[in-house]
Amino acid sequence: MTAPLIEMRGIHRTYVMGDNLVHALRGVDLVIEQGASIAIMGQSGSGKSTMMNIMGCLDQPSQGTYSLNGKDVSRLSRPQLADVRGKMIGFVFQSFNLLSRTTALENVEMPLMYQGISSRDRHRRAMRALERVNLADRADHHSNQLSGGQQQRVAIARALVGEAPIIMADEPTGNLDTRTSYEVMAILQGLVDQGITVVLVTHEPDIAAYARRVIKLSDGLIVDDKTQEPVRAHLQQAAAS
Amino acid sequence: MSVWTTLKLAFRALWRNKVRSTLTMLGIIFGIGTVIAMIASGQGAREAVADVFRSMGTNLLIVTNGSVSTGGAAGGQGSRYSLTWTDLEALENGEVPTVRWVTPVLQSKVQVASEDANWNTTVLGVNPAYFLIKSWAAKEGTLFDDEAAKTGPKVAVIGQTVATQLYGTASPIGQPIRINGQPYEVIALLETKGQSGMGQDQDDTVIVPLKTYLQKMDRGIGKYISKGQLFVSVGNETEIEHAETQLTSLLRARHNLGPNDDDDFRIRNLAEYAMSQEKSTERISTLLAIVAAMSLIVGGIGVMNIMLVSVIERTREIGIRMAVGAKPTDVMTQFLVESLVLAAVGGVLGLGFGALLAKYMASYYGWKLFFPAATAAIAFGVAGGVGVVFGLYPAIRASRLDPITALRYET
Numbered sequence: 001m002t003a004p005l006i007e008m009r010g011i012h013r014t015y016v017m018g019d020n021l022v023h024a025l026r027g028v029d030l031v032i033e034q035g036a037s038i039a040i041m042g043q044s045g046s047g048k049s050t051m052m053n054i055m056g057c058l059d060q061p062s063q064g065t066y067s068l069n070g071k072d073v074s075r076l077s078r079p080q081l082a083d084v085r086g087k088m089i090g091f092v093f094q095s096f097n098l099l100s101r102t103t104a105l106e107n108v109e110m111p112l113m114y115q116g117i118s119s120r121d122r123h124r125r126a127m128r129a130l131e132r133v134n135l136a137d138r139a140d141h142h143s144n145q146l147s148g149g150q151q152q153r154v155a156i157a158r159a160l161v162g163e164a165p166i167i168m169a170d171e172p173t174g175n176l177d178t179r180t181s182y183e184v185m186a187i188l189q190g191l192v193d194q195g196i197t198v199v200l201v202t203h204e205p206d207i208a209a210y211a212r213r214v215i216k217l218s219d220g221l222i223v224d225d226k227t228q229e230p231v232r233a234h235l236q237q238a239a240a241s
Numbered sequence: 242m243s244v245w246t247t248l249k250l251a252f253r254a255l256w257r258n259k260v261r262s263t264l265t266m267l268g269i270i271f272g273i274g275t276v277i278a279m280i281a282s283g284q285g286a287r288e289a290v291a292d293v294f295r296s297m298g299t300n301l302l303i304v305t306n307g308s309v310s311t312g313g314a315a316g317g318q319g320s321r322y323s324l325t326w327t328d329l330e331a332l333e334n335g336e337v338p339t340v341r342w343v344t345p346v347l348q349s350k351v352q353v354a355s356e357d358a359n360w361n362t363t364v365l366g367v368n369p370a371y372f373l374i375k376s377w378a379a380k381e382g383t384l385f386d387d388e389a390a391k392t393g394p395k396v397a398v399i400g401q402t403v404a405t406q407l408y409g410t411a412s413p414i415g416q417p418i419r420i421n422g423q424p425y426e427v428i429a430l431l432e433t434k435g436q437s438g439m440g441q442d443q444d445d446t447v448i449v450p451l452k453t454y455l456q457k458m459d460r461g462i463g464k465y466i467s468k469g470q471l472f473v474s475v476g477n478e479t480e481i482e483h484a485e486t487q488l489t490s491l492l493r494a495r496h497n498l499g500p501n502d503d504d505d506f507r508i509r510n511l512a513e514y515a516m517s518q519e520k521s522t523e524r525i526s527t528l529l530a531i532v533a534a535m536s537l538i539v540g541g542i543g544v545m546n547i548m549l550v551s552v553i554e555r556t557r558e559i560g561i562r563m564a565v566g567a568k569p570t571d572v573m574t575q576f577l578v579e580s581l582v583l584a585a586v587g588g589v590l591g592l593g594f595g596a597l598l599a600k601y602m603a604s605y606y607g608w609k610l611f612f613p614a615a616t617a618a619i620a621f622g623v624a625g626g627v628g629v630v631f632g633l634y635p636a637i638r639a640s641r642l643d644p645i646t647a648l649r650y651e652t
Contacts, residue, residue: 058644119245
């Protein structure tokens with residue numbers, strides 16, 4: 001049996017905030033198989049951001065083990081973590097987080113720079129990633145010349161370009177209107193269909209409805225873990241137009 | 242990340258803030274420019290001073306009469322006659338082997354006149370060796386020779402200043418000149434020498450053969466070389482001090498001085514003067530170079546300042562880059578290369594600026610232009626060093642940012 005893509009065992013994370021010790025996570029166990037569509041839900045302060053940071057290798061657990069693709073990444077150094085992020089994880093943020101005054105293509109190329117990929121290959125792969133989000137015709141536009149939905153699609157292309165098996169989307173539709181949200185969610189669901197593991201982090205039940213599995217966090221613990229038939233975004237999109 | 246990509250990123254980041262980058266670069270430009278200009282012109286000034294002393298005579302020792310003291314009052318240099326004509330002969334006969342040329346230099350202030358002008362100047366009575374010692378050639382005419390120095394013809398060699406005063410722009414060769422009322426013939430005009438290291442106009446002079454001088458101007462006092470000095474030229478620069486010692490002991494022996502007696506003559510070493518002059522020039526140029534280096538440091542601090550601001554402004558960008566896989570070293574390199582590019586471009590422009598400044602100063606002060614390639618290489622290296630040293634701290638700060646905090650940073 002091959003190891004699961006994500007395996008968290010007894011994850012604790014504590015912060016020192018002033019004089020207080022904050023327990024953001026207090027013993028989380030979670031296994032996610034490759035190709036899963038999963039939403040992590042919870043109110044602010046529930047620990048879902050911490051969960052995402054650890055899962056995305058931006059942070060490390062204070063206690064417990066986190067294995068990514070069978071490899072323990074919970075005790076890696078900062079450069080090693082950066083390497084794992086570059087190869088395994090693509091991020092999609094609420095505020096898009098594109099570089100300003102930089103073209104869509106260059107934004108998408110950026111992760112490849114840190115993997116030492118040649119300029120020609122970067123260009124080719126970035127163009128292909130933009131095609132996957134239907135934005136090849138906007139490659140030369142600067143990010144501030146794009147609409148919110150387009151910017152988020154550029155961000156998805158950037159997450160895709162490194163062929164990472166996991167995409168972590170933190171409130172990906174938080175800054176978008178309903179119609180654009182359908183569009184973005186349809187793309188993310190399309191990626192699941194292609195075998196990519198998509199982790200949605202959200203506090204909105206409407207967004208969680210797009211995932212097949214929904215996990216609820218409260219006070220740093222998983223309080224609910226259920227499987228559902230996801231809402232299909234492309235159908236909503238078609239109905240709305 | 243490849244070197245080329247890194248450089249491209251740095252240039253682009255700097256280009257985005259053109260005004261800021263230019264202003265920051267100005268600090269480096271002025272810093273490097275002044276360092277270059279100060280080094281180049283310092284060298285030029287030193288050479289100019291050395292040239293002046295070279296014009297006064299090569300490897301020259303000047304021997305003068307000592308001082309007499311009467312009832313406790315010292316009479317001053319030359320007040321006591323001690324150098325004799327036989328001392329001169331001894332030197333001419335090679336009793337100090339390191340001495341190459343020697344000549345007495347007798348001098349007095351006299352009135353000289355052409356047919357329609359007159360002038361007060363210094364007349365020197367010398368042997369032809371004088372011209373060798375001062376490496377002074379005739380611009381026009383022929384200098385007198387050893388024969389003339391012995392027979393004492395009434396001929397005169399004149400300097401440019403005297404020639405201009407007496408004859409204007411006309412050629413003085415073959416013209417009559419009256420010295421102290423006596424008629425002479427001008428046989429040669431000397432090359433222009435300019436000011437001596439002591440500030441005298443060396444061209445304001447009339448030179449006659451020694452014998453002539455003794456017969457017509459000043460007979461002197463018997464066996465003593467009274468109102469004059471001996472110019473002694475040493476064959477080799479490195480032998481000057483040795484020659485001075487030998488000369489001292491020869492003269493002491495000839496003057497029958499006991500071990501406890503003071504010297505009754507004085508030897509001045511022109512090389513020492515030249516050295517002290519060069520030293521003071523060097524001190525000043527060192528001081529200027531230090532001031533210039535200070536301005537370079539200030540320029541470097543400007544780079545550091547702007548890089549720190551840049552790191553803060555781009556905190557979010559740093560967070561994004563880290564999230565997509567940039568290692569701390571990648572981020573550090575990015576910022577370090579930016580400050581390096583800033584300093585290097587500033588260095589190149591500063592080099593040009595410094596070269597122009599040095600050229601201007603050289604032409605203004607009439608120095609030779611010194612612009613050694615080594616200086617340029619050093620300046621460029623220093624600029625790079627400034628970029629690294631002052632860029633390192635901001636770059637390290639950038640690389641230590643926590644990606645989560647950086648991503649959440651609001652500008």
